[in-house]
Amino acid sequence: MAKTFTIFLTTPPYSSENTLTAVRIADSALRKGHSVNLIASGDGVYCFLKKQKAKGLPHAGDLFSELIEKGLKVYL
Amino acid sequence: MRLAVILTKAPYGDTQAAEAVRHAIGATGEEIEVKLLLVDDGVYLAKKGQDEAASGYTNLGETLKDIIDLGGEVFVEKASLKDSGLETEDIIEGLSIVNGYELSQILLDVDKTMIF
Amino acid sequence: MLVLIKSSPHTSEGKRGLKIARDTSSDIVLLQDGVYFMINDMLDGFCGTAYAVKEDVALRGLSDVIRGVKIIDWDDLIDKMVEEDKVVGMF
Numbered sequence: 001m002a003k004t005f006t007i008f009l010t011t012p013p014y015s016s017e018n019t020l021t022a023v024r025i026a027d028s029a030l031r032k033g034h035s036v037n038l039i040a041s042g043d044g045v046y047c048f049l050k051k052q053k054a055k056g057l058p059h060a061g062d063l064f065s066e067l068i069e070k071g072l073k074v075y076l
Numbered sequence: 077m078r079l080a081v082i083l084t085k086a087p088y089g090d091t092q093a094a095e096a097v098r099h100a101i102g103a104t105g106e107e108i109e110v111k112l113l114l115v116d117d118g119v120y121l122a123k124k125g126q127d128e129a130a131s132g133y134t135n136l137g138e139t140l141k142d143i144i145d146l147g148g149e150v151f152v153e154k155a156s157l158k159d160s161g162l163e164t165e166d167i168i169e170g171l172s173i174v175n176g177y178e179l180s181q182i183l184l185d186v187d188k189t190m191i192f
Numbered sequence: 193m194l195v196l197i198k199s200s201p202h203t204s205e206g207k208r209g210l211k212i213a214r215d216t217s218s219d220i221v222l223l224q225d226g227v228y229f230m231i232n233d234m235l236d237g238f239c240g241t242a243y244a245v246k247e248d249v250a251l252r253g254l255s256d257v258i259r260g261v262k263i264i265d266w267d268d269l270i271d272k273m274v275e276e277d278k279v280v281g282m283f
Contacts, residue, residue, distance in 0.1 A: 003274055017089050017224045017248075020131060021198070021282075024247070028266040034274070056094065058132030086200050088251055089225035117200050120228060125253035137253060159202065161232035166257070 004035040009044035013060035019047060020058045023067065030070050038064075038074045045076050078109040078186040083118035085192065087136040093121050096192035097139045100148055110148035111182055112140075114171075118192075119156045122167045137168055144170045153179050193218040194272060196281025197226035201234045209283025214238055221269060222261070223248050223282070230254055230261045245269060 007026060011018045026036045040047060052061035068074060081100045087093035096112065103110045114122055126137035140150050150171045157164075157173065164173065174182070183189060195213040197220055199206035206226060213220045214237065222229050222244040229235055230244055231254065242261045249255055249263060264272070273279050 001274075005270075005273075015091055017198070020133075021223060024266045025270065028270045032267065032270055034270070056134040057091070063132075086225050086228065086252075088248075089198075089200065117202055117225075117228075120200075120252065123253040125256060127250040127253065127255070129247065129250060131247055131251050133251060160228070161234055162257075 002033050002035065004037065005029045006037040006039065009038055009040050009047065010042045012043040013047040013052065014054060014057060019060045019063070023058065023060075023063045026067050026072050027070070030067065030072060036067075036072050038072060040074060040076050048074065048076065077107075077188070078111070079103050080111045080113055080183055080186040080189045082113045082115060082189060082191045083121060084116040086117040086120040087126075088133060092192040093118070093136050094134070096190075097121075097136060097143065099190060099192075100143050101139065101146065104143065104146035104148050109186075110143065110146075111186060112143055112148060112150045113153065113179060113182065114151065115153045115156045115179070117156075117160070119152050119160045119162065122150070122152050122157075122171055123162060124166055124168050140168055140171065151179065151182065193278045193280065194276040195220045195283065196279065197222050197229065198224035198282040200225040200228045205283045209281065210235070210238060212280070212283075213240060219243065221245065221264070221272065221281075223269075226283075227252060227254055230259060231257050232259065235260070243268075243272070 029036045047060040083096040085092040100112045128135040151174045195218045197209035219241040243264045244261045
């Protein structure tokens with residue numbers, strides 16, 4: 001049965017591993033046919049800034065953009 | 077100039093380990109004598125066999141070898157290693173295991189210390 | 193109940209997560225720095241099932257120190273979260 005996942009993301013993109021964890025959970029849940037909402041609150045909103053230039057760790061802007069195309073709903 | 081870089085945090089969970097190795101490698105390029113000291117959860121950086129695969133992370137374990145190749149030294153504190161549950165054979169080759177007293181002597185010996 | 197633990201065994205959050213799992217007879221999922229609980233006997237006294245996320249285990253080089261922990265991928269985690277009546281975390 002399809003369910004709804006709601007991820008509450010409050011950490012900035014490059015100071016914890018939460019970015020990758022949120023991306024992996026959202027990606028897997030979407031592929032399994034669930035709905036996924038992501039609420040970015042506080043510093044979490046920085047994950048969605050344009051023109052990020054991250055290197056050496058997962059790129060929040062690119063990864064979340066791909067997920068939005070796959071159906072992730074993001075609320076800031 | 078002699079610089080000690082102390083790392084107290086595990087790799088990947090936050091960016092302190094990446095920052096510590098970045099500044100340690102950067103300092104070797106400036107002809108600074110670099111000593112990277114792994115204490116507390118910092119010892120997890122020394123675990124063999126880290127596999128970044130498609131995670132998007134840089135393999136930080138491999139960067140310890142770069143520090144050594146560039147002439148830096150990496151030390152692992154014995155008591156922290158014991159607390160981590162890791163054994164000497166779990167650790168990347170080329171690192172030195174030191175006790176708390178030896179660690180303090182290194183800090184006495186260097187000119188500057190950075191803590192991550 | 194399923195408890196997600198993302199903090200290392202030496203942090204108050206990590207210890208809190210494990211205590212809550214123990215007190216509520218819950219299973220745990222270890223991810224991020226929580227996977228360091230797999231080393232040696234850091235889960236001593238925990239009677240539930242412990243799972244650990246493969247990607248985070250491999251990243252830290254811990255594939256060779258697995259003791260009594262079931263390795264799962266992200267898809268397995270999603271299935272577990274859907275099956276469980278309640279999920280708490282991440283500690």
